[in-house]
Amino acid sequence: MSDIHVLEAVVITLSFRDTLTYTMNSEIQELCERLIPAGYIQQGAQARRIHENKIRHFLQQRKLPEEGWEDATIELLLQEFSLMDSNNFPGNCGVGEREARIASGLVARRHFRLGHGIGRSGDIAAIQPKAAGSSLLMKLTNSMALDVLKLSGVQLVAGCFVVPMATGMSLALCMSTFRQKRRKARYVLWPRIDQKSCLKSVLAAGFELVVVENRLEGDELRTDLVRLEEKMKELGVENILCVLSTTSCFSPRVPDSLEEIGSLCQKYSIPHLVNNAYGVQASKCTHLLQQAARVGRVDAFVQSTDKNFMVPVGGSVIAGFDKTFVEEIGKMYPGRASASPSIDLFITLLSLGAQGYRKLLHKRKDMYIYLHQKMTVCAERYGERILQTKHNPISIAMSLSKLSSQDARLITEVGSMLFTRFVSGTRVIASGGTESVIGGRTFRNFGAHYDNYPCPYLTAAAAVGMTTEDVDNFISRLDKTLSKYYRSAPIERPSCDVKDIPTNKGEADIV
Numbered sequence: 001m002s003d004i005h006v007l008e009a010v011v012i013t014l015s016f017r018d019t020l021t022y023t024m025n026s027e028i029q030e031l032c033e034r035l036i037p038a039g040y041i042q043q044g045a046q047a048r049r050i051h052e053n054k055i056r057h058f059l060q061q062r063k064l065p066e067e068g069w070e071d072a073t074i075e076l077l078l079q080e081f082s083l084m085d086s087n088n089f090p091g092n093c094g095v096g097e098r099e100a101r102i103a104s105g106l107v108a109r110r111h112f113r114l115g116h117g118i119g120r121s122g123d124i125a126a127i128q129p130k131a132a133g134s135s136l137l138m139k140l141t142n143s144m145a146l147d148v149l150k151l152s153g154v155q156l157v158a159g160c161f162v163v164p165m166a167t168g169m170s171l172a173l174c175m176s177t178f179r180q181k182r183r184k185a186r187y188v189l190w191p192r193i194d195q196k197s198c199l200k201s202v203l204a205a206g207f208e209l210v211v212v213e214n215r216l217e218g219d220e221l222r223t224d225l226v227r228l229e230e231k232m233k234e235l236g237v238e239n240i241l242c243v244l245s246t247t248s249c250f251s252p253r254v255p256d257s258l259e260e261i262g263s264l265c266q267k268y269s270i271p272h273l274v275n276n277a278y279g280v281q282a283s284k285c286t287h288l289l290q291q292a293a294r295v296g297r298v299d300a301f302v303q304s305t306d307k308n309f310m311v312p313v314g315g316s317v318i319a320g321f322d323k324t325f326v327e328e329i330g331k332m333y334p335g336r337a338s339a340s341p342s343i344d345l346f347i348t349l350l351s352l353g354a355q356g357y358r359k360l361l362h363k364r365k366d367m368y369i370y371l372h373q374k375m376t377v378c379a380e381r382y383g384e385r386i387l388q389t390k391h392n393p394i395s396i397a398m399s400l401s402k403l404s405s406q407d408a409r410l411i412t413e414v415g416s417m418l419f420t421r422f423v424s425g426t427r428v429i430a431s432g433g434t435e436s437v438i439g440g441r442t443f444r445n446f447g448a449h450y451d452n453y454p455c456p457y458l459t460a461a462a463a464v465g466m467t468t469e470d471v472d473n474f475i476s477r478l479d480k481t482l483s484k485y486y487r488s489a490p491i492e493r494p495s496c497d498v499k500d501i502p503t504n505k506g507e508a509d510i511v
């Protein structure tokens with residue numbers, strides 16, 4: 001029986017032979033009825049059937065449920081899955097070198113006794129015969145991930161799978177797949193994004209980075225399409241592995257001009273890989289992807305599971321508009337893979353449901369507006385301003401021009417003082433023009449996406465899961481920090497501490 005048939009058979013077992021697997025076995029029910037009044041047992045069985053119906057519906061549709069599930073339903077399904085894996089078969093006699101033996105009970109529970117991981121040595125999306133439950137979980141997670149990508153705006157997406165590697169490694173896997181068809185290629189064209197993982201992903205895949213510097217337009221740093229096309233002609237199409245573009249990034253850089261890059265890639269027949277690290281949460285990024293695929297070429301795009309779906313770091317989703325090609329990437333994955341990121345995403349998506357995720361997306365948009373307003377007030381108080389980067393839907397930058405831009409130390413101090421005040425995630429960028437060597441290459445002002453941005457600045461991101469309390473605390477601590485450096489801050493300007501901010505009692509201790 002082929003892999004698919006094994007899976008289909010299991011799904012059919014789960015969906016239709018429910019008297020065996022799900023509904024409390026009628027014999028057991030009868031036995032229970034001899035112990036306590038039958039009416040109570042029937043009521044209990046009826047309550048159980050509510051969970052089972054959700055599970056049946058889910059297995060029939062294989063879609064992200066509209067409404068989120070209770071933990072009890074999710075646990076019931078996970079329990080059923082783990083009982084189907086051979087390591088949990090009563091009396092199983094494993095004589096292989098990999099039998100999902102787990103020494104610690106704590107570790108076994110942390111993984112719901114699913115120990116076999118996902119995939120087979122030659123394909124991360126293959127069914128594992130020893131682990132029907134883990135295989136089901138993998139298939140269903142990938143299918144829900146596809147729904148969530150569509151829901152967030154990439155309606156044309158045709159296939160995707162979860163990989164137990166963060167975004168950088170997954171980008172490298174995609175590039176290794178491109179190599180199979182482009183043996184001569186040595187270069188990856190890279191509109192500059194100052195995030196080390198992107199750069200390292202190119203080096204890890206064994207390619208040479210060709211940096212395409214950004215273009216400053218107003219306050220925004222945008223893709224230099226003219227330079228990009230020049231590079232394509234200059235290096236020779238067959239020598240170029242792909243263009244690696246980016247959607248989500250720190251302001252004042254904005255998402256790359258994806259449509260235009262997609263068109264250029266189509267025109268010159270060069271693969272296009274998109275780093276959509278935290279772009280699933282922003283409709284601007286997902287629409288760019290959708291449009292780029294419509295008018296041009298996008299071979300694959302990669303997003304982080306932790307940044308978009310609020311799970312621990314460790315996974316990403318590799319997706320594309322050509323199902324067969326996405327499958328090819330899965331076949332490049334060497335060996336079996338950890339199921340952990342899939343389990344986390346499986347639980348999270350079932351728990352949120354489509355409604356829950358949509359709600360998070362709306363809330364994030366509101367938080368962006370709120371953060372923008374609050375940062376604007378705070379900036380004005382110190383004679384600074386918010387950089388005009390309206391094409392960046394997540395990250396907001398505030399100038400720090402009044403801090404002597406010659407003295408990079410002061411700027412860095414602001415950053416570390418915020419950190420000691422328990423503010424994490426802000427980035428403070430000086431405009432001094434220091435050089436650093438990253439992956440064997442010299443960059444000027446690495447972190448700024450640009451050699452000489454006109455002013456120093458600080459960034460903050462309105463990412464999924466952020467609360468008004470996070471914003472309020474950030475602004476109040478930012479205000480305290482800046483007041484130390486901007487001694488001449490005009491007092492008559494309104495304070496950043498607007499009345500409706502709940503006061504943080506512990507804050508006085510945080511210096």
Ligand SMILES: *Cc1c(COP(=O)(O)O)cnc(C)c1O
Nearest residue numbers: 166167168169195197198248277
């Ligand atoms: C997070 C991120 C990455 C990838 O980092 P990983 O640690 O590999 O997930 C790449 N690019 C950008 C823009 C990112 O934000």
